[in-house]
Amino acid sequence: MSDVITAGMVVIGDEILSGRTKDKNIGHLADMLTAVGIDLKEVRIVGDEQRAIVEAVNSLRAAYTYVFTTGGIGPTHDDITADAIAAAFGVPCTYHPEAYALLEAHYAARGVEFTEARKRMARTPEGASLIANPVSVAPGFNIGNVYVMAGVPSVFQAMLDKVIPTLRTGQKLISEGIHCTFPEGTIGGPLGDIQKAHPETIIGSYPKFDTTGAWTEIVVRSRSREKLDAAVRAVKEMLDSLGQRS
């Protein structure tokens, strides 16, 4: 399957690891990538430490088609993502002329001083191209297969909307959910046999508990409609044979 496009994500920020801020970007990226047929394969959350960021980014960019990062691109001393990405690529981190001009004009128009701190937001690894920020001006950037975006969810989402149309996208994974009135323990054996007999599908099983007791949601995924349908039929026949009422 040569058209399988993969991705990794690096979430950067002490505030996520301390629990002070609850991440909202992982689920959004996962949804968006699934929608366009890119497989998110791994996420790493690391703190505001250059060594940790470099290690995560270098591992993931070698392993997957694309890497997306969130967090650490603001104006303060704890925003070290641009430096860390530059270090990961072995290039200097310098003012990006276009980002500098953009920010300078933005603050001039508002009569706000363009402080050294604000100038930090114009720094990118050399060779990076900018990702527009329609919400709060300070851009993200792209270098190699790595896309560096803000951690604030509204800004991250706006930047991602700019990035997604530029990506190579894959053949979309299609899925079908099957309501199963039995608990997982009842159907686990035969469901495993069906997975073995349908290798080009991915069959997931999710335990549910509510006032009716324990039941299961079964989800069959495949890149082929035909293979998906065959596996779904096999699951439904299995459930019928166990006496599930439709």
Place this chain on the structure above:
Amino acid sequence: MSDVITAGMVVIGDEILSGRTKDKNIGHLADMLTAVGIDLKEVRIVGDEQRAIVEAVNSLRAAYTYVFTTGGIGPTHDDITADAIAAAFGVPCTYHPEAYALLEAHYAARGVEFTEARKRMARTPEGASLIANPVSVAPGFNIGNVYVMAGVPSVFQAMLDKVIPTLRTGQKLISEGIHCTFPEGTIGGPLGDIQKAHPETIIGSYPKFDTTGAWTEIVVRSRSREKLDAAVRAVKEMLDSLGQRS
């Protein structure tokens, strides 16, 4: 600081990476560890693939005091965490006699068949000890410095409540938040200088936007009350000098 206890977390499950399920366990673990003075340093989310789980668990258990995993310990074919942890430790994965007896009795009492699928939930790496599951019986387990727990949030939380009192805990990181009426770009420079002058504190800065415009929440963290107080005083003096009204 010899009493700094660190942790890594591995979240296991295709459903998190596809966006179908939104993780609720990372933030809870982060909160609980912070509360007892254990530093969560890294989180990895991986799919239901043995190679990926082994790699993540082996990296993190070598790097941190403790590793916590969630997900993949149910009865179906896609629940492969016990096998993967056994592979990571190079030991066989076999029925744990105590877990087997527990589950056998549980299903017998309810007149429910103890199927091969349900028996899967009694499997652990050899040498593991059990983590009680007060919600739905099937236990988690501990081997070496790795704690393997369920992905269903209510079950994960109940298991974690059993585990936390058994851990070595560290000197608690204390923190103080400071409301700053200026945007990050205004205070970024002087705040960076304060961080440099107070190396045994961690000063974080979080941009906020609301109807009053852009402001900043500054959070100072330290393991020492004295050092925390000194850094907080320095931040407040800096804000006063910029004309912040109290």
